[in-house]
Amino acid sequence: MNSLFKSSYRAFTNIALIKYWGKRHEDLFLPLTSSLSLTLDAFYTDTTVEFKPNAKADVFILDGVQQGVELTQKVSQFVDLFRETAGMNMPVTVTSINHVPTAAGLASSASAFAALASACNGALGLGLDNRALSIYARQGSGSATRSLFGGFVVWHKGEGEDSQSSYAEAIDDAEWDIGMLVVIINQQQKKISSRVGMAHTRDTSPFYAMWPSEVEKDLAAIIPAIEAHDFETVGEIAEHNAMKMHASILASNPSFTYFEPDSLVAMAIVKELREQGIACYVTMDAGPNVKVIGRLSEMDQIIARFKHDFKADQLIVAKPGSAPIELKA
Numbered sequence: 596m597n598s599l600f601k602s603s604y605r606a607f608t609n610i611a612l613i614k615y616w617g618k619r620h621e622d623l624f625l626p627l628t629s630s631l632s633l634t635l636d637a638f639y640t641d642t643t644v645e646f647k648p649n650a651k652a653d654v655f656i657l658d659g660v661q662q663g664v665e666l667t668q669k670v671s672q673f674v675d676l677f678r679e680t681a682g683m684n685m686p687v688t689v690t691s692i693n694h695v696p697t698a699a700g701l702a703s704s705a706s707a708f709a710a711l712a713s714a715c716n717g718a719l720g721l722g723l724d725n726r727a728l729s730i731y732a733r734q735g736s737g738s739a740t741r742s743l744f745g746g747f748v749v750w751h752k753g754e755g756e757d758s759q760s761s762y763a764e765a766i767d768d769a770e771w772d773i774g775m776l777v778v779i780i781n782q783q784q785k786k787i788s789s790r791v792g793m794a795h796t797r798d799t800s801p802f803y804a805m806w807p808s809e810v811e812k813d814l815a816a817i818i819p820a821i822e823a824h825d826f827e828t829v830g831e832i833a834e835h836n837a838m839k840m841h842a843s844i845l846a847s848n849p850s851f852t853y854f855e856p857d858s859l860v861a862m863a864i865v866k867e868l869r870e871q872g873i874a875c876y877v878t879m880d881a882g883p884n885v886k887v888i889g890r891l892s893e894m895d896q897i898i899a900r901f902k903h904d905f906k907a908d909q910l911i912v913a914k915p916g917s918a919p920i921e922l923k924a
């Protein structure tokens with residue numbers, strides 16, 4: 596519903612094919628490299644924002660439960676960016692529902708901050724476009740920058756400390772034969788958050804020195820492959836990029852890893868499928884779940900093989916998703 600000072604949006608999560616791993620400016624969430632993702636339809640957040648002139652304080656309700664001081668403060672600080680832009684200071688009530696299939700245990704900060712930015716823009720009638728909103732979303736969580744667009748999206752790292760130069764842009768609508776199978780290995784909260792893990796890798800891993808130039812090479816190669824709808828080249832580059840990120844994480848001091856035994860089982864299945872002529876590739880983020888990049892037309896065969904080692908409710912197919920959509924009453 597979108598009336599005076601009230602607006603609702605749905606935003607979808609995204610999975611990076613060329614990863615963001617490391618900041619050059621912590622407070623502004625400015626990344627050390629550009630990155631590239633695919634927005635997915637299966638995982639999203641619905642958020643309603645309502646500014647209430649007569650309310651006493653900000654309220655944040657997540658999945659039906661009113662949140663405590665810490666999370667509410669995080670939301671308040673983010674909404675402050677919009678209150679400053681609008682030149683007003685009305686208290687806000689934010690109501691969010693995360694639609695991540697039960698047991699998915701996937702990070703929802705990307706869809707959460709993209710939905711919140713879109714709904715703040717709607718509620719305050721600011722008329723900002725998605726590129727401008729991606730700059731706001733970035734300041735909630737880096738990966739949220741890319742959820743302001745659908746399909747394949749690039750997040751430009753930008754220049755120096757210039758916040759305005761670090762935004763997202765859609766490069767391809769992904770309306771071709773590509774999708775992801777998300778393999779749920781473990782639904783628990785990740786042990787080392789991406790925020791902490793990427794800072795530790797940047798500061799202690801000798802391999803991190805190579806990361807920015809590897810990302811640049813991978814981006815330069817994957818963009819034309821996406822434009823050419825060259826599925827195999829896209830998958831090969833994405834898998835190699837993810838492995839380079841995880842290798843540099845492993846070389847941190849003290850060392851850590853997001854891999855779990857079943858992550859390796861899933862990776863071995865992907866290799867086996869490739870040997871049988873079904874092109875599919877692996878990517879992983881700051882947790883043990885494995886995302887298999889596959890052709891949508893071959894997903895049934897991929898799932899059939901995974902069902903030998905995983906339960907059906909651990910396997911979720913996602914198709915390319917869209918930019919945030921306005922939810923009307």
Ligand code: DP6
Pocket residue numbers: 610611613614615616624630702704735736737738739789790879880881
């Ligand atoms: C491995 O966006 O969660 O998923 O900016 O600190 O909130 P913050 O981190 P976050 O990091 C995502 C890391 C990643 C790779 C990616 O999405 O590009």
